[in-house]
Amino acid sequence: LPIVRPSDPAPSEQELVRELVFVFQGIEGSLITCRGGNYILDKKVAMSAHQRSIVIKLCEVGWLYGQVHSFTERQAGEVSYGLVGHSFVTALREELTEYYRLLAALEHSVREGSVTLLQLGIWTRQPMARLRLLVEVVDSVGMSRGGALATQLYQHLSQGDPELRGCVATLLSACCRPLYTMLLRWVLDGSLEDPHNEFFICGEPGVQGEAIWHHKYSIRKAMIPRFLSMTWTKKILSTGKSINFLNSVCKDSSPVEGRASVISQLEMMDPATLFRGELDSPLLETIGHLYRSTARHVLDIMFGKFQLMAHMGALRKYMLLGQGDIMRYLLDLLEGELSQPATQLYPHNLAGILETAIRGTNTQFEQQEILERLDVRLLEIQPGDTGWDVFSLDYKVIGPIGVVFTPDTMTQYLMLFNTLWRAKRMEWVLSCTWKKLASLHKMATQIKELAPVLHLANLVASEMIHFVHQLAYYITFEVMECGWDALIKQINLAESLDEVISAHEEFLCTLVARALLDDRSREVLTQLRAIYDRILEFQTIANRIHDDAVAEWDARQTRNLLINSKTKSGGYGTTEQMDQQDKDRRKVYMKTKLGSARAQLRIVSQSYGDMVRTFLFQLTCSHDESLQCLSFRLDFNAHYKKRDSRLSKPLT
């Protein structure tokens, strides 16, 4: 800067010092003027170069002060800045007050005339460093509020300089005070007192009932202070949520163990412990303790008062077909009813049948409460559906257990029931068919023509029975039992209701996947359904064979009886006409009925075999190991493998 030749008399050092003390407080003077926040030393003022240099440097203090000051003034006026923000502003003002105090002391010495510019330089070192930090903090904080503000401050806490660190720590603990109060209210009483949306947990006021567990409270990600990890945030969320749940849904007011001491401990604590890190933090330890005891309490209530496990067991027994006798009996009872078209079903009839089934089996010893929840339900009717397609058992979920058994999970249960019920029915159909075929054996000795057809039918039947049994084995042991075992293990380990819920969801998820109900195995499931259709087709054919054979048998018996009685009465046993009739009938039976039955059996057997092979192929390609195992089980003796080139290809 070219120095302009002095026109005014040079100001004395004292004058400059006095002027600077004003500048330190953001007030311009006659020599040093302020333009747009920047301080300018009039170039016309005559002074030596070294003095000018030091004065300019000292002006920086004033500029720094101005930044902090204007920030506090601006934010103090805004109501929406929130509690945390206002605490921050207050703490900044405290800092400034301290600065004013220093200035006052300085001004006193200045009046005595003993302060030189160099001394002023030394004096301002410390405040300048602090102000510089404050400006940095204020800049980085910007417009952030609440938890985000605390995060910003926390990032400044890592300072190598102990003094500056202390300064940030003071600011941060001021900011943490309102957060701490909110935190305490939340973990102790479950109430959210957060008028300016600064807390990291928010609640949806409209949600009521069981839904509060899943939908009412959520985490405001942006407002999580950096010094709280997500794990802790979740724990804190869960603690308050549990308290609300206990109060409003479980209507439980029994005391949680050890709560009083926790409360007194928490109230004694300094908010600053919040950001002291997660190592050995007494605050987090206490909150962890509180979390565990509350979660335990919720679990006790759910397992004790609301018998969660009993309901889970009941769902397994009835929705997942764990209780065999009632299912079998139901199949027996429902057969007539469900063969009708779905539109002609009446739920009250079905409910009556269910009642009969309950009375007739071990289910009658079940708890009354569970029996009351058990019901019949008809699924949505598609055109052409028979009763079998739409029938389903149902389990009514009322009360707090709805937290675990949400509508979504109940839909999964219904899906599972449908699949399992279908498989069960196939088993039952085949066993009925087997019975009928077995009863034909005796007749086959009389009706010689029947034997080969019967043999063929028996072959197909045993192939199908093997298939259905292996599938049942797979579902019972590999899917249900293994899944249930894992579920029980996880529930026993669970510390909180959330863990129970997720364990249960995982259980259902595995079940759905392994029962081929997920998206990935849609093709396999379609194939399986087609196989079931073949089984039903076979049932029809076998029934017809049976009926025809019985009719034929009856006809022959009647004829023999007639002949016998006629012979006994001394007449001719038979007439030519009757012989002719008999011959015709036999011919019709042999050619038309047995012949068509044989042909149909061939077709069914052929297409069934094809389908099973495709099914096996799809299983071997599947990712699930247990499905590969199933494929091995179904084809244990390589019966299908020999007939299909796809199956004999190496897997590697």
Next chain:
Amino acid sequence: GADTPMVAKDSMSCLKGVPAMSQETLLLQELLYCLLGNGGQHIVPTRGSAGVTFSLDRDIDQSLQALIMRLLPLATNYSNVVSWCEEIDRTDGLVNQALSAALELLLHDYRLLVCQLEQSLARDRLTLHQLHHQLQSSKHCMEILSQLVLDIQARQATGGTTLSILHSKLVHCGSDPKSEKIVQFLTELAAKPFFETLSKWLYRGVIIDPGKDFFVEDHEVVDRTCLPTEYNDDYWEKRYCLRMDKVPAFLSRYADTILRTGKYLNVIQQCDKTARWPDIVPLQYLHNPEHYQAVFLKAHQFASTTLLQLLLNDRDLIGHLKSVKKYFLMEQGDFICQFLDLCESELSQPVDCVEPARLESLLEMAARTSGANSDQYKDNLCVALLPYDLEFQMGKILAIDTADEGEFQSCDTSLLSGMDAFAFGYQVEWPVSLVLNHKALAQYQMIFRHFFYCKHIERLLSAVWITNKQTKFLPGDQFKVYHPAFGLRQKMLNLIQNLSYYMCVEVVEPAWNSLVTSIVECTTIDEVLVKHGDFLNCCLHDCLLSSPQLLATVKKLLSVCAEFAAYMQNLTDCAEDFIEDVKRYDLQFNSVLASLLDRISQLGRDNYNEKVLNILHRLDFNGFYTSAVDQFKSTPGGIMGETG
């Protein structure tokens, strides 16, 4: 910045012709300002590459100029230090920040001194000479500081590196107590944040290092609660690593100990939530690095012992090892028999036709119907089909870093039988997988495959023995025909049983016993890792697996046995060359066995402590083979002609 370079205005100097005495008063004030980084009218700073230099007004008295020149380096150094301090920001790490705060304290003293001098000047009690005298010690001090700062700047040092520089400075200052004191002061303050991080790592196993000062780096990107099962020794090796450039020189000896201590604590933290932690001992910089040793060793001891206790008591390491031994080292005989009964037909197919799912379910059946059923870890066992055979695997390992490495790149699986490719796998949970890691399991697999193959051959020969029982009822002269064949079978059985006996009873059992006893005595996990590695190496070596030639010979021997067994099983009534065939097998067997024995005795000549020699004694207990070999040697072309 502290020193805004002032543009030297074209000299409209007012000093021309002013007497030296008057010049001195005027210059003194300017000089004092200049010493605190303010340029003046007559002493003009210019910023160059080597810091700030000053040019003096030409009109200043010559002798005054010379005296001032002597003081100006102080101003230069001061400006270096101040500008370094002011340029420190948050990216430079806590150590540098702390150092700058400490420097600031020293600078403060210096500034106070200058102010006092100014006051004396105001009272007219200061001359340039006095000033020169008064500033001598500051000049020295500032020089040290400036050098330090320049060093740090030049190496762009932060964190541990800065501490290294400080430490070496301190060592070099040994001769000068005053500067030593200064550097020590700086080092102690600068090291504070570093040692805080260090003690959290040493006593809690966490890295809290916002400024990236610390020398251990965490490579973990995923939250560790998500994947506890995927951890293996890889994790162990790779998650934390040392940044050698950040290791302070005085800690370089302990870097590894420190790294391991924190790692162990980390494992404990993940696996045992109830662990009792030691109190955090505040650490600080010590002049003598030897004094750290006790502290670090204690921390390491604690971590290592706790981890070991966790593994032994909570995770039942011994139980797992026992279980592994049961299956891989064939301790559970009935299980292996059961398994082979079930799987032999499946495994004798080419590997591409073997169905892993089938094997898996057969394995499960074998485990549940044998004595293995009572083992609580039986479900950890699984089936593995490896795409190479044992010889190839061993060869590949031995060929690493040799010329043959290229040969062992891939193995043709089409020639592999299921038996060759088969091995067990064992699934272990973290943190037991620290000990039963990939490498250890691979070694177990190698031993297992060898044992398994021997067992298979033994079963083949036994099957031959059973079918041979049919000949019992033949008349004497017909029966005689079979004598040589039966003799050979017996020799083979004798060989294979002795070999198995040697491997199981003489190699594995003693090694295992010593392993178990030594694990109980171990106090740290490192010792256990070493002991376990020794155990495996010893087994591999003594089972002849580590020498490719020996292994090849044993394999050949076994394959002769297998061929013979197959021949005997497929014997039709009218085998015409039966006697010749048997003779050929006999010769082949003898020659290979002789070469094996020869190799073993050669080994014994090199080192007679070899356990392998036991085979020799056992097989040749009555000198049968020695005399046979002698006999062969004495009949020229007998054995050589057959094998060559």
